[in-house]
Amino acid sequence: MGIAVWALxxxxxxxVVWNGVLKRNIGEAMLIGxxxxxxxxxxxxxxxxxxxISDALAEEVVFAALAxxxxxxxxxxxxxxxxxxxxxxxxxxxxxxxxxxxxxxAAALLGGPAGSGSGIAASVGSVTIPWMTRSNxxxxxxxxxxxxxxxxxxxxxxxxxxxxxxxxAAVAPVLTADQLFVPALVGGLWTVLYRFVVVFVWxxxxxxxxxxxxxxxxxxxALRAGWTSLLVYAGIAxxxxxxxxxxxxxMESRVGEAADDISIVVWIPVLTIxxxxxxxxxxxxxxxxxxxxxxxxxxxxxxxxGATLFFAFAAAASLGELGLVEQLTAIMKGLNAPVAVxxxxxxxxxxxxxxxxxxxxxxxxxxxxxFSALTAAGVSPVAAxxxxxxxxxxxGASPPGAAPIYIASGIAGVDPARTFGRLxxxxxxxxxxxxxxxxxxxxxx
Numbered sequence: 001m002g003i004a005v006w007a008l009x010x011x012x013x014x015x016v017v018w019n020g021v022l023k024r025n026i027g028e029a030m031l032i033g034x035x036x037x038x039x040x041x042x043x044x045x046x047x048x049x050x051x052x053i054s055d056a057l058a059e060e061v062v063f064a065a066l067a068x069x070x071x072x073x074x075x076x077x078x079x080x081x082x083x084x085x086x087x088x089x090x091x092x093x094x095x096x097x098x099x100x101x102x103x104x105x106a107a108a109l110l111g112g113p114a115g116s117g118s119g120i121a122a123s124v125g126s127v128t129i130p131w132m133t134r135s136n137x138x139x140x141x142x143x144x145x146x147x148x149x150x151x152x153x154x155x156x157x158x159x160x161x162x163x164x165x166x167x168x169a170a171v172a173p174v175l176t177a178d179q180l181f182v183p184a185l186v187g188g189l190w191t192v193l194y195r196f197v198v199v200f201v202w203x204x205x206x207x208x209x210x211x212x213x214x215x216x217x218x219x220x221x222a223l224r225a226g227w228t229s230l231l232v233y234a235g236i237a238x239x240x241x242x243x244x245x246x247x248x249x250x251m252e253s254r255v256g257e258a259a260d261d262i263s264i265v266v267w268i269p270v271l272t273i274x275x276x277x278x279x280x281x282x283x284x285x286x287x288x289x290x291x292x293x294x295x296x297x298x299x300x301x302x303x304x305x306g307a308t309l310f311f312a313f314a315a316a317a318s319l320g321e322l323g324l325v326e327q328l329t330a331i332m333k334g335l336n337a338p339v340a341v342x343x344x345x346x347x348x349x350x351x352x353x354x355x356x357x358x359x360x361x362x363x364x365x366x367x368x369x370x371f372s373a374l375t376a377a378g379v380s381p382v383a384a385x386x387x388x389x390x391x392x393x394x395x396g397a398s399p400p401g402a403a404p405i406y407i408a409s410g411i412a413g414v415d416p417a418r419t420f421g422r423l424x425x426x427x428x429x430x431x432x433x434x435x436x437x438x439x440x441x442x443x444x445x
Contacts, residue, residue: 004322007040011315012353012365019361027307030364034315040322048318055317056167056310066306067269073298074273075232078280081110083226085127090222096210097203099135100145103128104199107149108156108192109233117150117359117396121404124149129411136208143405143412144419145202148427149195150396150404154359155389156188157181158268161363165385167313168368169320175381183445187386187438190445191393191431198426228279235272312364319368342377343387343439346370347432350391351398359395363388379439386445390435397427 011033018029034052041048075081085106092101106124125146132142154161158177162184166177202208217225242251277284285291337345350370354362367388374384396404399420409416437443 002323002327003040004319004324004327007037007322008319008324008366008369010036010040011319015361015365016353027311029361030311030315031307033365034311034318037315037318037322041318048321049314051321052314052316052318056313067266067273070298071269071273071276074276074280075110077294077297078276078283080229080232080276080280081106081124082127083229084109085124086217087219087222087226087230089131090217090219093135093216094210097135097137097199097208098210099128099131099137100142100199100203100208101196103132103142103145104149104192104195107146107152108188108195110153117153117402117404118407120153121146121150121396121407125408125411129408133412135210138206139412139414140418140422141202141206143408143414143416144422144426145199146408146411147402147404147419148198148397148423150402150408151359151393151427151431152188152192152195153393154363154395155184155191155393157184157389159389161360161389161392162385164312164360164363165367165371165388168316168371169324170316170368170372171381171385174375175385180382180385183382184386184389186445187390187443190434190438190443191390194430194434231279232272232275235268235270235275238271239267315364316368324368324372337377339377339379340436340440342373343379343436344432346373346439347387347391347435350388351394351428351432354392354395354398359392362392362395367392374439383439383441383445387435387439390431390438394428394431397423397431399423 014033014036015029018024018032035049038045038049038052085102088102088105089099092098092105095101103124106128107120110120110124125143129139129142129146132145133139137145153159158181162177162180165171166175166180285294350362350366353366370388370391371381371384374387375381379387396402399405399416405416405419405423409419434443438445
């Protein structure tokens with residue numbers, strides 16, 4: 001193996017030990033991992049480090065990812081997510097086990113903006129777990145569903161994990177965010193569809209009935225009170241529409257060739273934040289002190305997330321400078337195995353690493369490697385990237401280290417160990433299989 005491959009091994013080991021064993025935050029782990037990679041440059045340590053840092057500073061996706069974090073924070077802090085869940089409950093609550101469909105729908109809606117399994121488990125779980133337990137869902141089932149749905153923060157774009165993957169040295173030269181967004185969304189929707197199937201089966205297997213009428217708000221009343229909360233998704237819909245054929249033609253007729261310079265990755269969070277501020281205008285702070293408190297609550301998240309994103313991009317660039325892509329491609333070509341076998345092995349690697357880490361940390365550590373392995377085996381770049389996001393989305397359901405399991409179990413008041421077997425059987429293994437089906441082209445994207 002070449003020096004870049006050994007640097008990658010050391011990089012993964014540092015992150016796993018620092019974050020998973022020593023329980024230090026992932027931002028620190030990414031910084032130490034980046035420095036560990038640079039040590040493999042020997043006397044060229046400083047030049048290799050600068051190459052990584054300069055590349056990270058030039059990435060527009062670093063800004064976009066941080067903007068998405070802020071967007072998800074505003075949606076939750078200003079109460080718009082709870083209003084959306086209320087509307088969904090008025091639609092699905094009359095179904096048997098309807099609260100489970102509400103929980104899954106809310107996790108899907110929050111997935112891209114939140115980009116965090118723990119965030120989804122906390123925000124959606126705090127509202128829907130009590131509803132589920134009041135409508136004949138066993139607490140352990142409710143906790144398992146919320147933890148299993150937490151992975152939608154990885155598989156539904158736009159998510160910080162998508163940007164981490166796009167920023168890796170292996171992916172950046174061949175795939176842009178505009179090319180990946182819609183296929184990744186379709187791939188994510190396959191995982192949403194599967195989760196609805198899980199709810200359908202569980203409802204009948206465990207004889208769960210409809211939500212008590214006392215807990216339901218008529219759809220008209222729910223829409224009257226919260227329909228504006230759904231307008232924030234125009235910030236996602238408008239840029240996506242403009243990437244379709246008729247949208248591109250319309251933009252070119254208005255601004256000419258400048259339409260090619262419009263970045264969907266930048267405009268989605270910007271427009272959604274603006275829509276959120278407009279919809280929740282009356283709930284915004286009115287004094288400087290109140291704004292300071294609102295933004296102060298957000299600051300600790302940026303300290304960790306910002307470091308994670310920045311040093312993930314820097315490490316990816318430094319690994320690229322060491323020749324990682326070429327060395328891995330040579331190794332994977334030497335395997336000479338069918339695409340399905342390669343996809344399964346790559347998926348298993350990601351699932352195993354995602355168990356102690358978060359999906360974002362996993363993609364930061366091995367996303368570029370996995371991409372190189374899949375494309376070297378003949379998988380298209382778009383399908384490879386989408387499959388990797390699906391594989392990594394098992395992080396919320398992978399015991400024993402997944403934080404969403406403990407968040408959901410704490411809300412439900414159950415022993416987390418009661419959910420482990422169910423999560424592996426119903427979420428980890430099937431979602432791994434979905435990723436393989438996407439990579440091999442069985443499931444279209």
